[in-house]
Structures are given as C-alpha cells and as structure tokens.
Amino acid sequence: MSATADPADKSNPATRLGFEEGQIVQELGYDDDTDQDLREGIEEITGTDLVDEDYDDVADAVLLWHRDDDGDLTDALVDALEYLAEGGLIWLLTPKTGRDGHIEASDIADAAKTAGLSQTSSIAIAKDWAATRLATKSTAKQPKQR
Template sequence: MSATADPAEDRSNPAYRLGFEPGQVVQELGYDDDCDQELRDGIESLTGTDLVDEEYDDVADAVLLWFREEDGDLTDALVDAQEYLADGGLVWLLTPKTGRDGHVEASDIADAARTAGLSQTSSVTVAKDWAGTRLATPKTARPAKR
C-alpha cells in the first residue's frame, strides 16, 4: 500500500470485509496469543484508532469478540459484549475455523446470538485460522412523529 492510499479503500487489508470505517471505536474482547495480529492491525489501520479492551467504559461503535469453544458460555459472552455497544452497533464474533482447536459449531452461534438478542447477518473468512460472524443489535424504537 502506498503512503497516499486511503486505508478504508485498501482491499488487501484483511479487515476491509468487516465494514469498519475511519473514526470508529472498536472494543476487542477475548484477546489471546492465538488471535490474528494482521487482522487486528488492519482494523486499527482502517479506523485510525487503537482497539480498546474490556477495561474501556465508554460507548463503542463495534465489538470484536474472539471466542473459542473452551472460553465458556457464548450467550453470556455475547450479552457482555453489548454492555458498551452503541445503539445499532455490530458485534463481530470471531471463532476458529472448522477443524481448528476451539471451533464453535454454526448452530451454537445461531442459538447463542438469538438468545442474546442479536441477529446473525453474515459470515466471512477473516484470517487463516478465524471465521467471522456479523451480529447486529436491534435498533432502538424511535418515537412516532406527530
């Protein structure tokens, strides 16, 4: 990528498919040594901001949740991920791909998302060992116009 290229237009960036935009605050949960550093760097490049962690206590535009089968209850993790999420914000659930240690079955993701009040909208490959599931929060009801 040239020094003058717009990071938001760099389709070689692994985070490009996730739809992040400049200026967004992305909270990262579930980080460990196995997380894909290229994806993390790509998100920071696209947004122009550092990823914030679980200590962040302000509103985030999106959540990046790394989750492995052995990490506990997925529904609880998804509910917790929404704590500081802006209305209409997205949760990107990143799980190990099929055949990798810690893989989470698609049916388990769908059940947990539904129980946590999220809508599963798409799934993409985001890195060599990781798949991403885009989960949308419900839009807040708007008062009727008079």
C-alpha cells in the same frame, strides 16, 4: 493484481468488516492466538487503537474472539452488548472448522438468538478465523449503507 486495483482491498482483510475511520472498536477475548494482521488492519482503517474490556465508554463495534473452551457464548455476547453504542455491531470471531476451539454454526445461531442478536453474515476472515456479523434487532433492520 492490476496496477489500478486498490491494494487495501486485497492486503487488508479488515476491509471486509465494514469499519470506518474514527470508529471505536472494543476488543474482547484477546489471546495469543488472535490474528495480529486483522487487528492491525482494523486499527489502520479506523485510525484508532483497539480498546479493551477496561474501556469505560461505548464503542461503535465489538470484536469478540471466542473459542469453544472460553465459556458460555451467550453470556459473552450479552456482556459484549454492555459496551455497544446504539446501532453498533458485534463481530464474533471463532476458529474455523477443524481448528482447536471451533464452535458449530448452529451453536453460534442459538447463542445469538438467546442474546437478542440477529446473525446477518459470516465470512472467512483470516487463516484460522471466521467472522460472524451480529446485530441488535434494530440494527439488523437498518439499511447497510449510510
């Protein structure tokens, strides 16, 4: 790494998720296996703590950790929409291929479509986790840059 490189770009995986300072991110599906570095990275970027399912206001984004044995993915996505501000995004975090709880990409696509969401991108975000960006139909049509 060069001396002029921005260390946050390399050391904080959450920078790849596009969060901004001041955003409220609601976390659903937290368990012992979630990636703590990613969680802390999001809080570092936003300057706010992640809020849980007891948060009683809308969030700018939802971080949904979901494993194959967590129940119906479509239901979880529909529930996550309840908390989302207009124009907000859901980042679905699922175990990578070969990890316990992995969910096939086709199953994610089907669940997203059924829930009325558009899958816009997928990235490997942490050692054991992949992230899929899901947007409401109106959000997906909006330009990515503000």
